[in-house]
Amino acid sequence: MWPRSPTTYLLASSTGESTTMDAAGLAPVVVSADGARGGQFVGFRLADQTYVFRIERIQEIVIPTALARVPDVPAYIEGVTNLRGTIVPIINLRLLFGLEAKPADAETRTVVVNVAARTLGCTVDSVTRVMRIAAEQIHAAPDTVATSGRSFIEGFARIGDELHIVLDVESLLDPAKLEMVHRMGMTQFDG
Amino acid sequence: MSDHEGSASGDFPAEEMSEYLRLYLDETGEQLDALVNTLLALEADPTNAAGLNEAFRLIHSIKGSSALLGLDRITTLTHHLESHFERLRSGRRVLDGEVMNVVLRCIDFLRTCSEHLRTGEPLDSAGDLLDEVKALERSGAGVAAAPPVTDSRARTTGIMPGKDLASQTERVANDWRVRVEFAPALPMAEMKAELILTRLEQFGAIVDLQPPRSTLRDIVGLPAFEAVLRSAVAAEDVAAACRPDGVVDVVVESVPPGTRAVAVAISGADEGGAEDVEGHDDEPLPPNSARGPEPDLPHVQPARPEKGRASAGLVETVRVDVHRLDVLLNLTGELVVNRARLSQLAGDMAPAFGKTTLAVRTQGVSDALKEVRDNVDPALAVTVTDVLEQMETLHQHARLWDDSRQRFAELMAAIDQLARVSDSLQRGILNTRMVPVGPLFSRFRRTVRDIAMELGKRVHLDIVGEKTELDKRMIDEIGDPLNHLVRNCIDHGIEPIDVRLRHGKPEVATVRLVAVHRGNSVFITVEDDGGGIDTARVGQIAVDRGLLAADTVEALAERDLIELIWQPGLSTARAVSDISGRGVGMDIVRTKIAALNGSIDVESTRGRGTRFTIRLPLTLTITRCMLFRLPQGVVAVPIENVREIVSITGQAQVRVSGRQICDVRGEMLPVVTADDLFSWSGEPSAATSVSDTVVILTANRRTVGLRVDALLGGQDIVVKPLDEQFAHVRGLGGASILGDGSVCLLLDVANCLDTIQRADVGEANASSESQRSHS
Numbered sequence: 001m002w003p004r005s006p007t008t009y010l011l012a013s014s015t016g017e018s019t020t021m022d023a024a025g026l027a028p029v030v031v032s033a034d035g036a037r038g039g040q041f042v043g044f045r046l047a048d049q050t051y052v053f054r055i056e057r058i059q060e061i062v063i064p065t066a067l068a069r070v071p072d073v074p075a076y077i078e079g080v081t082n083l084r085g086t087i088v089p090i091i092n093l094r095l096l097f098g099l100e101a102k103p104a105d106a107e108t109r110t111v112v113v114n115v116a117a118r119t120l121g122c123t124v125d126s127v128t129r130v131m132r133i134a135a136e137q138i139h140a141a142p143d144t145v146a147t148s149g150r151s152f153i154e155g156f157a158r159i160g161d162e163l164h165i166v167l168d169v170e171s172l173l174d175p176a177k178l179e180m181v182h183r184m185g186m187t188q189f190d191g
Numbered sequence: 192m193s194d195h196e197g198s199a200s201g202d203f204p205a206e207e208m209s210e211y212l213r214l215y216l217d218e219t220g221e222q223l224d225a226l227v228n229t230l231l232a233l234e235a236d237p238t239n240a241a242g243l244n245e246a247f248r249l250i251h252s253i254k255g256s257s258a259l260l261g262l263d264r265i266t267t268l269t270h271h272l273e274s275h276f277e278r279l280r281s282g283r284r285v286l287d288g289e290v291m292n293v294v295l296r297c298i299d300f301l302r303t304c305s306e307h308l309r310t311g312e313p314l315d316s317a318g319d320l321l322d323e324v325k326a327l328e329r330s331g332a333g334v335a336a337a338p339p340v341t342d343s344r345a346r347t348t349g350i351m352p353g354k355d356l357a358s359q360t361e362r363v364a365n366d367w368r369v370r371v372e373f374a375p376a377l378p379m380a381e382m383k384a385e386l387i388l389t390r391l392e393q394f395g396a397i398v399d400l401q402p403p404r405s406t407l408r409d410i411v412g413l414p415a416f417e418a419v420l421r422s423a424v425a426a427e428d429v430a431a432a433c434r435p436d437g438v439v440d441v442v443v444e445s446v447p448p449g450t451r452a453v454a455v456a457i458s459g460a461d462e463g464g465a466e467d468v469e470g471h472d473d474e475p476l477p478p479n480s481a482r483g484p485e486p487d488l489p490h491v492q493p494a495r496p497e498k499g500r501a502s503a504g505l506v507e508t509v510r511v512d513v514h515r516l517d518v519l520l521n522l523t524g525e526l527v528v529n530r531a532r533l534s535q536l537a538g539d540m541a542p543a544f545g546k547t548t549l550a551v552r553t554q555g556v557s558d559a560l561k562e563v564r565d566n567v568d569p570a571l572a573v574t575v576t577d578v579l580e581q582m583e584t585l586h587q588h589a590r591l592w593d594d595s596r597q598r599f600a601e602l603m604a605a606i607d608q609l610a611r612v613s614d615s616l617q618r619g620i621l622n623t624r625m626v627p628v629g630p631l632f633s634r635f636r637r638t639v640r641d642i643a644m645e646l647g648k649r650v651h652l653d654i655v656g657e658k659t660e661l662d663k664r665m666i667d668e669i670g671d672p673l674n675h676l677v678r679n680c681i682d683h684g685i686e687p688i689d690v691r692l693r694h695g696k697p698e699v700a701t702v703r704l705v706a707v708h709r710g711n712s713v714f715i716t717v718e719d720d721g722g723g724i725d726t727a728r729v730g731q732i733a734v735d736r737g738l739l740a741a742d743t744v745e746a747l748a749e750r751d752l753i754e755l756i757w758q759p760g761l762s763t764a765r766a767v768s769d770i771s772g773r774g775v776g777m778d779i780v781r782t783k784i785a786a787l788n789g790s791i792d793v794e795s796t797r798g799r800g801t802r803f804t805i806r807l808p809l810t811l812t813i814t815r816c817m818l819f820r821l822p823q824g825v826v827a828v829p830i831e832n833v834r835e836i837v838s839i840t841g842q843a844q845v846r847v848s849g850r851q852i853c854d855v856r857g858e859m860l861p862v863v864t865a866d867d868l869f870s871w872s873g874e875p876s877a878a879t880s881v882s883d884t885v886v887i888l889t890a891n892r893r894t895v896g897l898r899v900d901a902l903l904g905g906q907d908i909v910v911k912p913l914d915e916q917f918a919h920v921r922g923l924g925g926a927s928i929l930g931d932g933s934v935c936l937l938l939d940v941a942n943c944l945d946t947i948q949r950a951d952v953g954e955a956n957a958s959s960e961s962q963r964s965h966s
Contacts (some may be wrong), residue, residue, distance in 0.1 A: 068934035071869030082928045085525045089917040
């Protein structure tokens with residue numbers, strides 16, 4: 001369930017910041033009638049939209065450190081950084097989604113995820129909180145979303161007044177599909 | 192030197208011998224373990240075909256490697272075991288408890304032998320065990336359906352226990368004189384003789400043998416031998432057993448008992464003489480005793496200690512998954528980086544702990560204040576007392592600080608110690624990964640033989656420096672490129688025999704594989720004495736395939752034409768064959784070698800031959816680099832790619848077709864910036880002031896200057912591949928973590944220079960095309 005990192009490292013950032021989320025992965029998985037799975041999610045913001053990743057996909061959340069820029073790669077790849085001895089590429093989700101770039105500030109975080117035996121970091125505006133979303137709260141994405149090539153959107157969850165977009169980390173950050181994700185983007189996306 | 196030594200180490204220098212012996216012991220140990228497991232499984236299911244095959248295979252390979260090392264006792268025993276298992280396999284005999292016991296005891300004996308070989312003790316005699324195994328064989332032969340080797344009496348007695356059978360067989364045995372003649376100059380005739388004798392021993396006892404068994408193996412090009420066999424089998428069966436390849440004549444005749452083989456008979460050759468011959472070495476010979484010139488001292492186990500090897504014994508080895516070593520090496524790399532970070536931090540702190548007299552000074556201030564307090568009016572004195580109290584606290588801190596100086600000195604010493612330990616650890620771990628190139632090179636003997644046969648050429652492979660060591664990973668990776676080069680040499684380089692003869696060259700061509708260790712690199716050369724690279728053809732092909740314009744090719748120097756072979760899509764073989772000639776070869780070879788942080792060069796002389804020189808770093812993971820600051824960040828360049836660093840301040844700006852050219856002591860070199868090498872995304876860096884510092888990069892005989900903002904010095908860096916977590920970027924060799932925890936990129940200079948060259952060639956082609964379209 002935790003593909004690469006020992007649980008003790010979970011969500012403990014190299015800078016000392018940490019968020020407690022023990023036994024998160026052991027939460028019972030509830031499956032709703034339309035196939036969406038419930039569970040625990042980590043919310044983050046890009047521009048004025050909240051997105052969530054499934055917690056079991058996340059290795060840790062860190063405060064961005066110095067980056068080395070890498071040439072000859074798309075602009076949404078900010079560069080590579082040192083994560084406790086592993087050289088990890090950092091993808092700026094704003095740029096990936098075709099949103100306007102925003103300089104890093106005190107809220108900026110790097111969400112480190114594991115995709116297909118690789119580790120990579122995603123720069124987001126801020127991390128909001130860990131939340132439990134029941135399966136019935138998640139509405140599968142309409143077919144038009146999937147057929148439009150945005151299969152990386154797993155569904156939508158309404159929490160309070162706000163609509164959260166549930167992202168499928170695997171299809172979002174699959175190295176082979178990144179370019180397509182970038183082309184589709186989120187800019188013309190009207191939910 | 193006695194025969195003993197001759198047979199022991201005649202084929203190998205002692206050092207190499209011990210290397211082989213170590214391998215042999217490791218391998219045999221594993222095989223014995225596997226054999227025991229297989230046997231135990233067979234005990235439950237004695238007819239399991241897969242199990243019997245496996246056991247047979249294991250015994251066979253132990254026999255093979257023992258024979259290679261001339262461990263005769265082990266070879267003989269395993270040979271008998273093997274033939275016994277052959278019978279078990281074919282169902283002529285069942286693996287019952289009796290057999291199992293004997294086999295397991297044989298394994299124990301083999302284990303003891305290995306132990307003795309490791310410690311350098313003499314081997315025990317296998318005499319009794321050998322008898323028992325042979326007894327099993329004979330009883331097995333009796334049960335066998337109809338081997339035409341025994342008369343009816345022997346067959347009826349076949350159900351009797353082996354020993355009795357043996358004696359019964361003996362009673363009806365004839366003496367046969369067997370004379371075997373080999374083809375002249377037959378390779379390994381002495382081995383064939385051994386084989387025949389071993390076969391004959393299955394029929395009965397070899398009563399006499401000429402030449403004596405003990406010297407048989409040392410006679411190179413043995414023309415013939417004669418043996419007296421006491422056996423109950425028929426003459427034709429004896430003759431049939433003596434007919435491996437290369438035997439030209441076999442004479443089997445019945446002789447009266449007591450007949451000797453022609454010429455000198457060996458002592459003690461009576462009944463059961465074969466065992467006796469081997470039995471001679473029962474008395475252990477003291478390792479370094481003067482053995483005197485006894486001519487027929489039987490050669491015992493050759494691994495017997497010699498020339499001081501006795502006390503040393505052999506090093507035990509452990510086989511380890513190479514990935515575990517990778518992990519260890521990575522961790523060591525981290526340790527080294529962390530150590531560097533510690534040193535850096537301590538260095539930064541050092542001024543704070545410099546020789547100060549802080550406490551003395553605070554004391555002085557306090558004293559002065561006390562005096563002030565006593566001499567001012569009481570209203571002010573209150574304030575001064577306050578200040579004095581603060582001063583007191585400061586003073587205490589200052590004393591603490593002074594005391595810590597000692598501690599800081601200790602910290603520095605501890606960091607120094609850590610540095611030494613981590614450096615040794617790193618070197619140690621690197622050493623565990625170093626393996627000789629010998630086995631890799633030897634693989635090519637077969638390749639060379641096969642390809643040469645296929646192409647009807649005659650090629651001799653000359654191997655030099657097989658003890659040169661390289662990182663295991665490198666050995667794994669370099670196999671394919673080397674294979675390609677070797678194939679290339681034979682296919683393209685070496686001319687057909689008639690052409691060679693016409694040019695007065697020897698019919699047998701030579702391909703040389705040489706490995707040498709120089710500095711921080713290993714150089715591997717692949718060299719042939721063939722026709723050299725046909726530059727005219729190379730140029731023609733480049734034009735035909737549309738790689739270059741005809742006039743561009745004409746303008747190229749010989750040297751540059753040769754360099755064209757590295758272009759993708761170029762092959763000079765006239766026919767596409769299995770061996771090479773698909774035109775995907777050389778550029779892939781170069782790419783693969785570049786991926787190992789190495790480089791490859793080619794030299795060729797028409798009619799004389801071609802030489803490829805591969806330079807490889809000793810290890811994949813640690814590279815000695817120069818660090819530079821570019822506007823886009825810090826990059827590392829392997830030290831062997833840095834020719835020099837120059838300042839071009841005040842030079843006139845000369846531009847040739849968009850490329851700036853600078854004059855380095857009369858040599859005109861193109862100068863590029865990081866933007867020429869790569870496209871960098873993100874906001875353009877504020878590189879307003881153009882630096883005049885230029886690093887001259889060189890690879891594959893090409894040289895280009897790169898403008899850098901600053902030099903950051905040399906450093907050993909642990910290179911991590913970028914594509915492990917990310918993607919391969921052309922022109923980057925990987926990345927590394929620096930002492931301060933930041934990441935720097937490693938330039939793959941060869942590829943960077945290719946990029947520049949391509950850009951220039953593209954430019955040239957475009958301009959020549961535009962000229963053509965104008966005219």
